[in-house]
Amino acid sequence: MHKKQIVSPFPERRKRGCLACGAEDIKPGRRYCSKQCRQKLIWALSLSKGLLQTLNARYAAFSFTEHFVALDVMPTWSIRISRFVYKRKSGYSPANTLKELILEAGNEWYNKRSRRISRSFASQSILEENIEYSINPDSIKPNTNMIPKLSADQKKGLKHLNIHLNTLIFGDYVREIKKAYRRMAKVYHPDKGGDGDMFKEINRAHELMLQWIEDPKFRSNNGLPGCWSYNGYTNRWSPPLWQ
Ligand SMILES: [Zn+2]
Known part of the structure; x- marks a missing residue:
């Protein structure tokens, strides 16, 4: 994973524009550039749930820039955040790139498992390799007001x-x-x-x-400004809050 190429906090969290791909030319009052675009990201986010449950995620956040996507994970047993980053290939949407990120992280996990490492230790070891100390743990906890x-x-x-x-x-x-x-x-x-x-x-x-x-x-006012947020208790993703 290209995790060291990114400075934290994840730069230029998006303001307006399509919540799924970042396209800026969307109709006023709309949150997505198209229904298909929204569907594609929702699909990739659902795909991530298997990985997030394997990693015992309490909270997670998904954000993207023009060049990268990032999946931040806070497991139930830690207050540290692990960040999985993947570079966007040209022509690849955040949804496509998230899918690649999930498959790669999944492969890493299976590789560890095939070396006779227990499930929980494989999860712990992947998370530890990707810990990003500079991220404030509160930044991925959704507002629980x-x-x-x-x-x-x-x-x-x-x-x-x-x-x-x-x-x-x-x-x-x-x-x-x-x-x-x-x-x-x-x-x-x-x-x-x-x-x-x-x-x-x-x-x-x-x-x-x-x-x-x-x-x-x-x-409950679930959601984070500028990025998608996942709650492990409900196993649900919430769209970013408007800023
Ligand atoms: Zn879009």
């Missing part, structure tokens, strides 16, 4: 009650929602000269938030 999942009406409800979304993430949200309701109801209560319609809205908003409290749903 839990984002509240709200309906459009519930989002409006939050606004009417003047509650920030962060309150639902970090705060004692049951208490905060009650507090916000009492505060806003006081302001808009018709008996105290408030706006009757607004008072109804506040009550409706409160009901909607009580619904959410009964069964609070969150979605």
